[in-house]
Amino acid sequence: MSANDPGQIDRWKKIVYKANSRLFFLWSRLYYPDLMAQSVRIPRSDNRLPLILDQAARLFREKGYAATSMRDIAAAVDMLPGSLYYHFAAKEDLLVAVYEEGVRLITEKVRAAVVKHVEPWQRLEAAAVAHLEVLLKTGDYPLVVIRVLPQDVPKAAARLVKLRDGYDSLFAQLVADLPLPPETDRQNFRLLLLGALNWTQHWFREGGRSSPRSIARSFLRLLGEAQKA
Numbered sequence: 059m060s061a062n063d064p065g066q067i068d069r070w071k072k073i074v075y076k077a078n079s080r081l082f083f084l085w086s087r088l089y090y091p092d093l094m095a096q097s098v099r100i101p102r103s104d105n106r107l108p109l110i111l112d113q114a115a116r117l118f119r120e121k122g123y124a125a126t127s128m129r130d131i132a133a134a135v136d137m138l139p140g141s142l143y144y145h146f147a148a149k150e151d152l153l154v155a156v157y158e159e160g161v162r163l164i165t166e167k168v169r170a171a172v173v174k175h176v177e178p179w180q181r182l183e184a185a186a187v188a189h190l191e192v193l194l195k196t197g198d199y200p201l202v203v204i205r206v207l208p209q210d211v212p213k214a215a216a217r218l219v220k221l222r223d224g225y226d227s228l229f230a231q232l233v234a235d236l237p238l239p240p241e242t243d244r245q246n247f248r249l250l251l252l253g254a255l256n257w258t259q260h261w262f263r264e265g266g267r268s269s270p271r272s273i274a275r276s277f278l279r280l281l282g283e284a285q286k287a
Contacts, residue, residue, distance in 0.1 A: 109135050110145055115156045115198035123153060123206045150214035153206065154221075160199035161221045167192045168228055178235040179278070185232055186274035189255050194262050194270055204256045226252070238285055251281060 113134035117126040128149050132139040146152040171188035175181045192200045208218035226248075233248045254277045262268070 106135065106137070107145060110137075110142070110152075111156055111159060112198070114152050115159070115202050118153065118156060118202045118206060119198045123149075123202075123211060128152075148213070150211055153202075153211060154214050154217050156199060156202050157206075157218055157221050160201075160203035161225050163196055164189060164192045164200050164203065165225055165228065167196075172228075172232070178232070178237065179282070182229075182232045182236065183275060183278055185229065186251065186255060186278060187271045189252075190258060190270035190274050193256070193259055194264075201259060204259065242285060247281060251277060 110131065114126075114131050117130055117134060121130070126149075128142055129139045131152070132142045135142075146155070167188045168185045171184040172181045175184050193204065203222070206218075208215040208222065211218065229248050229252060230245075233244050233251075236244075236247075238244065238247070255274065258270075258273055262270075262273070
């Protein structure tokens with residue numbers, strides 16, 4: 059290949075530009091951490107960002123957060139590893155973005171289901187059914203929220219806990235509205251229900267005898283009967 063070949067020269071220009079841009083990014087993180095913390099992600103106008111999030115969610119679900127590298131995610135979107143840092147400064151920031159989308163999907167589904175009912179038990183049942191349907195039928199994002207625990211990612215734990223708590227508060231209010239005996243531990247009631255719902259992902263089979271609706275109803279029936287015992 060001739061040194062004067064225009065195509066070769068353009069390729070080298072792009073390589074040098076990307077290398078210099080990456081060095082500037084790292085230098086900025088080192089000397090201006092507060093400024094960089096305010097701008098972790100490129101605006102969503104970059105049409106590759108949805109693909110990055112989709113592939114990150116898929117890999118986090120399939121391989122687990124710890125076993126997935128930024129290089130894996132870059133390869134899945136046909137991107138140079140260094141280019142991924144234009145969007146996210148670190149892997150935990152990418153996880154937080156996936157978490158945000160997962161929580162948004164679950165929350166929207168649950169709120170839309172609950173608003174159709176007035177009676178407290180019916181509202182909780184609608185929420186439980188919607189929660190299960192999102193987990194079992196929507197895809198990768200909600201499952202990442204369930205499978206990747208905040209304590210497994212110390213650098214992002216506080217942000218992940220805040221996202222999870224925001225969603226848990228929906229169920230806390232629904233349980234608070236139930237006509238339960240005064241001695242009922244409503245926190246344990248909520249944790250038992252959510253724990254049972256979340257564990258369903260491990261044994262549910264599409265096309266089997268049980269549906270998300272029948273499963274949610276059976277869990278609530280068991281919890282309700284336990285309060286009468």
